[in-house]
Amino acid sequence: xxxxxxxxxxxxxxxxxxxxxxxxxxxxxxxxxxxxxxxxxxxxxxxxxxxxxxxxxxxxxxxxxxxxxxxxxxxxxxxxxxxxxxxxxxxxxxxxxxxxxxxxxxxxxxxxxxxxxxxxxxxxxxxxxxxxxxxxxxxxxxxxxxxxxxxxxxxxxxxxxxxxxxxxxxxxxxxxxxxxxxxxxxxxxxxxxxxxxxxxxxxxxxxxxxxxxxxxxxxxxxxxxxxxxxxxxxxxxxxxxxxxxxxxxxxxxxxxxxxxxxxxxxxxxxxxxxxxxxxxxxxxxxxxxxxxxxxxxxxxxxxxxxxxxxxxxxxxxxxxxxxxxxxxxxxxxxxxxxxxxxxxxxxxxxxxxxxxxxxxxxxxxxxxxxxxxxxxxxxxxxxxxxxxxxxxxxxxxxxxxxxxxxxxxxxxxxxxxxxxxxxxxxxxxxxxxxxxxxxxxxxxxxxxxxx
Numbered sequence: 001x002x003x004x005x006x007x008x009x010x011x012x013x014x015x016x017x018x019x020x021x022x023x024x025x026x027x028x029x030x031x032x033x034x035x036x037x038x039x040x041x042x043x044x045x046x047x048x049x050x051x052x053x054x055x056x057x058x059x060x061x062x063x064x065x066x067x068x069x070x071x072x073x074x075x076x077x078x079x080x081x082x083x084x085x086x087x088x089x090x091x092x093x094x095x096x097x098x099x100x101x102x103x104x105x106x107x108x109x110x111x112x113x114x115x116x117x118x119x120x121x122x123x124x125x126x127x128x129x130x131x132x133x134x135x136x137x138x139x140x141x142x143x144x145x146x147x148x149x150x151x152x153x154x155x156x157x158x159x160x161x162x163x164x165x166x167x168x169x170x171x172x173x174x175x176x177x178x179x180x181x182x183x184x185x186x187x188x189x190x191x192x193x194x195x196x197x198x199x200x201x202x203x204x205x206x207x208x209x210x211x212x213x214x215x216x217x218x219x220x221x222x223x224x225x226x227x228x229x230x231x232x233x234x235x236x237x238x239x240x241x242x243x244x245x246x247x248x249x250x251x252x253x254x255x256x257x258x259x260x261x262x263x264x265x266x267x268x269x270x271x272x273x274x275x276x277x278x279x280x281x282x283x284x285x286x287x288x289x290x291x292x293x294x295x296x297x298x299x300x301x302x303x304x305x306x307x308x309x310x311x312x313x314x315x316x317x318x319x320x321x322x323x324x325x326x327x328x329x330x331x332x333x334x335x336x337x338x339x340x341x342x343x344x345x346x347x348x349x350x351x352x353x354x355x356x357x358x359x360x361x362x363x364x365x366x367x368x369x370x371x372x373x374x375x376x377x378x379x380x381x382x383x384x385x386x387x388x389x390x391x392x393x394x395x396x397x398x399x400x401x402x403x404x405x406x407x408x409x410x411x412x413x414x415x416x417x418x419x420x421x422x423x424x425x426x427x428x429x430x431x432x433x434x435x436x437x438x439x440x441x442x443x444x445x446x447x448x449x450x451x
Contacts, residue, residue, distance in 0.1 A: 009168075021054070021163060023161070024052040027048065028048055031045045032152070034149055038135065045123070050338035052341075054066070061094045062096040064094055097320055098320055099319055104329065118201050130150050134180065144182050145184060154175060158171070169298035173292070176198070182194070193217025195209070234411055235361055241438040245438065249435060254322060256383065263385065272310065276354065280303060283348040290434070291348055296334050297318060302330065348435065350429070361426055367396075367399070387415075389412040390411065392411050393406070424440075
């Protein structure tokens with residue numbers, strides 16, 4: 001990691017005159033194994049590296065910024081990227097709000113986000129995990145007809161950000177995952193279900209749990225029926241709840257707010273959710289897979305309270321969106337690799353846990369729908385208007401117990417209404433890859449459309 005910082009600092013010497021330069025260097029190694037019928041179907045181990053360059057020219061009417069990137073850290077590739085960014089800046093639109101991040105005095109958290117065993121675990125052991133996962137699913141229930149894919153994957157990633165404005169940041173993380181998709185049949189119906197286990201290292205993975213999860217999710221959907229339309233409380237499992245939180249997080253981006261593309265705009269201080277709803281974005285919590293000491297501009301990440309006991313407290317900002325909003329960065333810049341520019345976004349959302357488990361939530365709801373997967377989220381959710389209408393698979397809840405499985409149904413409401421209608425929050429927090437952890441959440445007044 002220190003090598004990336006040292007290389008980036010040497011490259012800053014290429015700055016000319018009054019121009020500002022920001023460099024984002026990254027490298028990593030990814031391993032993926034896919035097993036099928038007891039053998040390796042696909043195996044990939046790939047190394048990658050690259051640089052993202054941003055060059056800013058300040059003018060009386062506003063700054064111009066040019067960007068470029070290269071998928072290599074070779075000297076010639078870097079030289080070409082810097083030259084291209086400098087040329088692009090000449091033709092960029094001037095904008096009074098564009099600026100690079102400057103150190104703000106916030107100290108980065110000391111986080112341990114790596115495990116050396118990702119690199120030291122022999123490849124044979126990683127292959128064996130994928131093969132064993134498939135075997136566990138195939139042998140776990142006679143109704144399992146096929147295993148579509150049993151996968152092992154891991155990564156080692158490191159990055160450095162430096163700039164002529166004094167930014168010096170470096171961080172690294174590792175991760176490992178197993179996932180499997182099972183197909184169950186009862187002779188007249190086929191249903192799929194998937195299982196997952198994730199951690200920082202191979203030893204954190206629970207193959208039996210992932211296999212049991214896939215078996216349970218596929219077999220209990222056999223014989224699914226299409227019900228008549230009705231209105232009820234919906235209970236979202238931790239994974240679907242995490243998806244909801246990530247959608248809400250998108251509307252809490254200062255970038256979305258200043259552009260008028262959030263249903264939260266101009267509502268700070270208002271009650272926007274149920275009293276049990278406290279949502280924070282905390283990349284300093286190492287339990288999150290997206291935790292990081294630094295954001296995408298090299299500022300220290302920090303804990304930001306978004307909604308507290310139902311009240312909207314604020315938004316997350318990067319440098320530019322903060323300037324547009326007349327405030328300061330919350331250390332919340334995210335970027336999609338070396339080819340992406342920073343933008344404001346939530347990185348590690350978590351809803352404060354309740355004090356009851358999933359079974360107790362079922363009991364208290366009594367009758368409703370248990371939502372186990374969401375279909376068509378990107379097309380069915382509008383973060384500007386808040387409209388929410390997506391396909392789901394799940395089961396009926398009847399007399400506080402899971403009952404018959406449901407198919408071809410849609411649940412609908414608005415995100416504004418759903419937040420206010422949260423009636424139960426579970427204590428079963430599940431740390432998941434992505435921008436949000438999840439736990440069981442029950443929401444009243446959901447319209448279910450069936451036949």
